[in-house]
Amino acid sequence: MKNIFFIGINGIGMSGLAKIMLELGYNVSGSDLKKNYMSTEMEKMGIKIYDSHNEKNIIGMDTVVVSTAITEDNPEYKKALKGNLLVLKRGELLAKLLNDKLGIAIAGTHGKTTTSSMLATVMLEKDPTIVVGGIVSDIKSNAKYGQGKYFVAEADESDNSFLYMKPEYSVVTNIEEDHMEKHGSLENIKKSFDKFISQTRTEVIACLDCKNVEEIINKVNDNKKIKTYSLKNKDADIYAENIEIKGNKTYFNVFILKKFVGRFILSIPGKHNIYNSLPVIYLAIKMGIVLDTIVEKIENFSGAKRRYDILLDNESYKIIDDYAHHPTEIKATLEGAKSIEREKITVIFQPxxxxxxxxxxxxxxxxxxxxxxxxxxxxxGAGEKDDFGISLKKLAEKIDHKNFKIILGEEELEKELLKGDYKKVEIFMGAGSISSIAHRFAKKIEGK
Incomplete structure (x- = not known):
């Protein structure tokens, strides 16, 4: 397996693995229809990227890795399946790498990227291997091959690829309905998490404040395997209280096994980020990192790229790029924004x-x-056809916001956002092309 090809290489998960395999000495190439900042970085590293899918691209390859977004009618995928090639799903390759080290896998419907990025940042002195779904500021990348024994990664439940993993430690942040087109029901999602927990070798750090998580961990036979964290239940193994918001910072006390550990400071907003920090603090202590280092790293953690990512902040505009697209994520992000922002908040949401x-x-x-x-x-659409009977009018009626507009084009959007002369907080929110729209608008404002 020396020549490895990634179909859909520019995705955040695929690009991370491509970079790891390059560092491991493999000849890496791949294809994708759209270039982005990840492809620019990979090309600088020497990875060949084709801008179309053609079966000729995989000539000479030993192994082909396929993104979850790729269907079997893709010409490269079809050729790989017919040929004498090793074909792996993205999650399979990630699991192979993680299972060979002391793996720490972060799972859950929400909070995976922030939690894994924060843990990776705190653990950098241990030189871990890192593969996460966002850009970690301290390494300016979504992936790093480390010489240390630890492997920190996100565990993706969207296609059940996290079930290839057998981590030493895992975190379960929450469990909710999502990716229903693949899972079919919440019960199926819970069954998948139940299996993931059973495959964790040493310890599962699970959020007690999520009812679906609590239901699953209550059924686990080996209670010593489960460690819980909470903001509501003082009987949890890891607990936070005395929460204060001062300016743009959040202060809170942390207790582990009912013993006071210390007062911590977060520079990223929202109660959900306190939740994200608790398993990080526990695991970092467990891995032998000095408490002062943990406190400092968590305070300085600025979040993963596209998680309340401030693109511009001047006298007229504060422009923020955020990945939230599931209702629970949206609500949590806006609760955090409201706690720190002093000006009116406009959300530009791309479903x-x-x-x-x-x-x-x-x-x-x-x-x-x-x-x-x-x-x-x-x-x-992310490749989906509009055959689900969904209209923006129907979504707007369900959202039921007193002050909303439907805007269909980017030019019309810019005109709307340029109205008025008061300081504006504008949050561009969603998982699609909205990030590019936010960056273009921020550059225009900066240019003026």
Whole structure:
């Protein structure tokens, strides 16, 4: 397996693995239809990237790795399946690498990227291997091959690829309905997490405040394997209290096994980020990192790219790029924003996938209540066809926001956002092309 090809290489998960395999001495190449900042970085590293899918691209390859977004009618995928090649799903390759080290896998419907990025940042002195779904500021990348024994990675439940993993330690942040087009029901999702927990070798650090997580861990036979964390239940193994918000910082006390550990400071907003920090603090202590280092690293952690990512902050505009697209993520992000922002908040939301909007439609009600103004953009299909009977008007009715607009084009959006002369907080929110729109708008404002 010396010549390895990635179909859909520019995705955040695929690009991370491509970089790791390059560092391990493999000849790496791949293909994708759209270039982005990840492809620019990989090409600088010497990875050949084709801008079209053609079966000729995989000539001479030993192994082909396939993104979850790639279907079997892809010409490279079809050729690989017919040929005498090793074909791996992205999750299979990630699991092979993680299972060979002391793996720490971060799973859950929400919070995976922030939690894994924070843990990777705190553990850098241990020189871990890192593969996460966002850009970690301290390494300026989503991946790093380390000489140390630890491997920190996100565990993706969207296609059940996390079930290839057998980590030493795992974190379960929460469990909710998502990716229903693949899972079919919440019960199926819970069964998958139950199996993931059973495959964790040493310890599972699980959020007690999520009912679906609590239901699963209560059924685990080996209670010593489970460590819980909470903001509500003082009987949890890891607990936070005395939460204060001062300016843009959040202060809180942490207790482990009912013993006071210390007072911690977060520079990223929102109660959900306190939740994200608790398993990080526990694991970092477990891995022998000095408490002062943990406190310092957590305070200096600025978040993963596209998680409340401030692109511009001047006298007229504060422009923020955020990945939130599931109703629960949106609500948590806006609660955090409301706690620190002093100006009016405008959310520009691009719904992600017609199937997600359909399956979660009822859950969108009220999630934008902390936004002063809401702008809805057309659904980003992510390869899906618009055959789910979803319209923006139907979504807007379900959201039920008192001050919203539907805007169909980027030029019209810019005109709307340029109105008024007061300081504005504008949060571009979603998992599709909305990030590129946010970056273009920020550059225009900066240019003026």
């Amino acid at each position: 992600h996938r017609f199937s997600r909007v359909k399956f979660l439609l009822d859950k969108f009600k009220g999630v934008f209540e902390n936004a002063d103004q809401l702008i809805l953009l057309p659904v980003y």
